[in-house]
Amino acid sequence: MAPKEIGFAVWLTGLPSSGKSVVAVELQRLLEERGVGVQILDSDELRERLTPHPTYTAEERKWFYDMIVFLAKILTGKGVNVLIAATGSLRGYRASARSQIGRFAEVHIDCPEEVCRRRDPKGLWQKAERGEIDGLPGAGSPYEKPLSPELRIDSSTMSIEEAAERIFRELCNNGFLYPPA
Numbered sequence: 138m139a140p141k142e143i144g145f146a147v148w149l150t151g152l153p154s155s156g157k158s159v160v161a162v163e164l165q166r167l168l169e170e171r172g173v174g175v176q177i178l179d180s181d182e183l184r185e186r187l188t189p190h191p192t193y194t195a196e197e198r199k200w201f202y203d204m205i206v207f208l209a210k211i212l213t214g215k216g217v218n219v220l221i222a223a224t225g226s227l228r229g230y231r232a233s234a235r236s237q238i239g240r241f242a243e244v245h246i247d248c249p250e251e252v253c254r255r256r257d258p259k260g261l262w263q264k265a266e267r268g269e270i271d272g273l274p275g276a277g278s279p280y281e282k283p284l285s286p287e288l289r290i291d292s293s294t295m296s297i298e299e300a301a302e303r304i305f306r307e308l309c310n311n312g313f314l315y316p317p318a
Contacts, residue, residue, distance in 0.1 A: 144213035151246035156292035180223035202230035226274035
């Protein structure tokens with residue numbers, strides 16, 4: 138029996154409302170259209186199950202991101218490709234994934250704060266402004282931009298489709314995928 142190929146993980150990181158989840162969904166569609174299976178680990182969906190009443194303390198955040206890395210490591214070890222759509226506000230969270238997952242790429246979904254505030258489908262930036270929530274990365278809690286991601290996507294100027302296509306090409310360039318014939 139031939140050993141199963143190790144899957145890859147791509148962490149899409151950025152400020153809240155920068156477009157991480159929508160880019161992940163489009164990238165999943167693009168990959169599956171090309172016959173590449175992928176599982177999205179979206180922090181919003183995972184948080185509902187893992188921390189249904191989140192406190193967003195430093196300890197809880199560390200535990201939560203450790204759990205995402207743990208799940209991605211298990212899945213990639215079984216040959217499942219993973220897209221992590223999660224702010225991962227501290228570089229250490231993402232560095233942990235890089236050190237534990239053999240085929241890993243970090244994609245910075247870069248977007249100016251003012252654009253994120255305008256997009257804000259969940260109203261998080263407004264809640265932070267009103268003092269209803271604290272600790273929102275970029276507003277009351279630090280967001281540490283990646284120092285050397287494999288790719289930077291400016292989601293304020295690039296369409297969702299263009300972003301997904303650009304990530305796909307980068308995965309091909311880095312040997313994670315074979316380019317279409």
